Amino acid sequence: MARICWLLVDRVSRTLEPDERDAVLGDFAESRVAAGQALRDLLGLVLRRQAALWTHWRPWVALLGVVVPFGILLSLVCRWWAESSATTFYLYANGWTWAYLESPGARLDLVRNGAGVILDCLALICWSWTSGFVLGSLSRRTLWVNRALFCLLLFGELLAVRHHHNPYNPLVWSLTFYSLMLPVLAPAVLVFLPSLSGMRNALRLTTLSPLQTMLWAVAIATLTGLAARDLEVSVMAALWPLRASWGLQLLPFAAVCPVGFMVATAKWRRWLGDATGSILILCIVTAIPVLAKTHTANVPGVVTDPRGKRVVNATVIARNRDTKIVYRTSSDKWGSYTFTSLPLGSYDLTVKAQGFKQVVRSNIELIVGATGQQDFSLKVDEAP
Amino acid sequence: MLGEFEYLLLCATARLGEDAYGAAIRHDIEHSTGRRCSLGALYTTLDRLEAKGLVETWMGGATPQRGGRSKRMVRVTAKGLRAAAAFCGTVVRASRGLSWETN
Numbered sequence: 288m289a290r291i292c293w294l295l296v297d298r299v300s301r302t303l304e305p306d307e308r309d310a311v312l313g314d315f316a317e318s319r320v321a322a323g324q325a326l327r328d329l330l331g332l333v334l335r336r337q338a339a340l341w342t343h344w345r346p347w348v349a350l351l352g353v354v355v356p357f358g359i360l361l362s363l364v365c366r367w368w369a370e371s372s373a374t375t376f377y378l379y380a381n382g383w384t385w386a387y388l389e390s391p392g393a394r395l396d397l398v399r400n401g402a403g404v405i406l407d408c409l410a411l412i413c414w415s416w417t418s419g420f421v422l423g424s425l426s427r428r429t430l431w432v433n434r435a436l437f438c439l440l441l442f443g444e445l446l447a448v449r450h451h452h453n454p455y456n457p458l459v460w461s462l463t464f465y466s467l468m469l470p471v472l473a474p475a476v477l478v479f480l481p482s483l484s485g486m487r488n489a490l491r492l493t494t495l496s497p498l499q500t501m502l503w504a505v506a507i508a509t510l511t512g513l514a515a516r517d518l519e520v521s522v523m524a525a526l527w528p529l530r531a532s533w534g535l536q537l538l539p540f541a542a543v544c545p546v547g548f549m550v551a552t553a554k555w556r557r558w559l560g561d562a563t564g565s566i567l568i569l570c571i572v573t574a575i576p577v578l579a580k581t582h583t584a585n586v587p588g589v590v591t592d593p594r595g596k597r598v599v600n601a602t603v604i605a606r607n608r609d610t611k612i613v614y615r616t617s618s619d620k621w622g623s624y625t626f627t628s629l630p631l632g633s634y635d636l637t638v639k640a641q642g643f644k645q646v647v648r649s650n651i652e653l654i655v656g657a658t659g660q661q662d663f664s665l666k667v668d669e670a671p
Numbered sequence: 672m673l674g675e676f677e678y679l680l681l682c683a684t685a686r687l688g689e690d691a692y693g694a695a696i697r698h699d700i701e702h703s704t705g706r707r708c709s710l711g712a713l714y715t716t717l718d719r720l721e722a723k724g725l726v727e728t729w730m731g732g733a734t735p736q737r738g739g740r741s742k743r744m745v746r747v748t749a750k751g752l753r754a755a756a757a758f759c760g761t762v763v764r765a766s767r768g769l770s771w772e773t774n
Contacts, residue, residue: 306730306741306743307714307743309730309740309741310692310693310714310730310740310741310742310743311693311710311714312738312740313693313694313733313737313738313740313741313742314693314694314697314710314737316736316737316738316740317694317734317736317737318694318697318698328709328710328711329710331709331710331711331712332709332710332711332714332715333711334711335711335712335715336711336715339715
């Protein structure tokens with residue numbers, strides 16, 4: 288027990304300034320104080336020191352500007368990623384057949400799914416690393432409190448919302464790995480560890496060199512632009528009242544905020560002599576996701592039956608008439624569906640549901656930033 | 672005007688002279704008052720007194736009985752001596768003619 292207490296004393300004392308830590312541990316050694324007493328004394332000192340630190344603005348900015356928004360956002364995105372990727376993993380890992388490599392279409396699907404998973408993983412790692420770096424830069428001595436709160440928010444959603452956001456595919460959820468282990472492993476590996484690495488780097492470096500900052504900025508901006516659609520969908524899956532609201536359009540901006548901070552605080556003076564470089568790079572970083580967004584459009588809608596009741600789990604297919612690429616989604620328990628960030632162009636929309644006649648709406652033009660509502664009223668299929 | 676604990680800390684530091692540092696001050700306060708002195712109160716009060724310019728502190732040498740770790744040495748400044756004298760004088764004047772003995 289005493290060994291554990293001394294171990295805790297050693298760990299907790301690291302939150303103190305090096306000189307103070309030296310003096311306090313030296314006092315303990317000289318007084319030959321018992322381990323439990325030393326731990327109580329030390330906790331009292333650390334609490335007083337922390338309380339004093341929280342009277343400054345920096346830890347509060349870190350808490351309200353990074354921990355809360357990014358803890359929630361990354362938790363939701365990660366949960367969605369784990370649940371949506373589970374189906375893909377199940378399909379290829381548990382149900383592997385060489386037929387997946389036989390036809391060009393199946394091979395293209397395999398590559399597309401694999402690339403999607405890797406892209407989402409990279410985006411999550413980059414967002415988490417930069418969030419961790421900003422957190423470490425803003426709250427150095429209060430970092431352990433903010434880190435604990437970040438961790439709580441990250442894993443808290445798993446405890447608070449036990450059911451899957453994606454209730455379909457019960458076969459996948461019947462396996463412990465997909466229903467329990469993947470939702471825990473994903474935030475641990477893709478968010479927690481990279482953010483921890485970002486925090487450690489921030490404690491060592493405070494600011495990054497312009498070259499490192501630019502590399503991060505370009506990587507984050509590109510990944511955010513590419514993964515913007517997944518970002519929106521993940522939040523919509525968890526917070527359905529946000530569906531098709533303007534708030535979702537701002538999400539990509541939120542994801543680039545940490546790297547924006549890194550750009551603004553980089554050592555640009557040596558390079559450019561003033562702050563114009565920071566502003567320039569910041570503009571480029573925010574412009575890429577914006578440009579990516581302005582080349583897409585959202586298509587929300589509601590599927591109803593002849594009596595106006597919502598139709599659940601109807602399959603909605605959007606087929607781009609130029610590229611022939613097919614996008615699929617399904618209506619939820621409120622009969623609503625949304626295609627987010629569809630590339631601009633002309634589309635054919637098809638709606639299928641069991642017991643209803645198929646409906647096709649052709650030649651729907653999507654223009655920049657449009658949110659064209661496409662509601663469908665299905666007719667009952669009376670064919671034998 | 673000093674607080675009670677601030678005054679006790681200045682008294683202990685002045686009494687210890689060249690040997691005034693964290694553990695010794697704490698021991699002196701506990702010995703003279705018969706009460707426990709918490710580490711948190713000691714070091715945060717030292718910081719406050721230093722910020723007011725009443726004491727000055729510096730890191731001293733390491734000794735084997737401290738596991739090779741340094742001491743935080745403390746010295747009362749001239750301003751600190753004046754503040755302690757003023758506090759003591761106020762307490763003496765305020766207590767004049769009073770007896771706190773109980774039956």
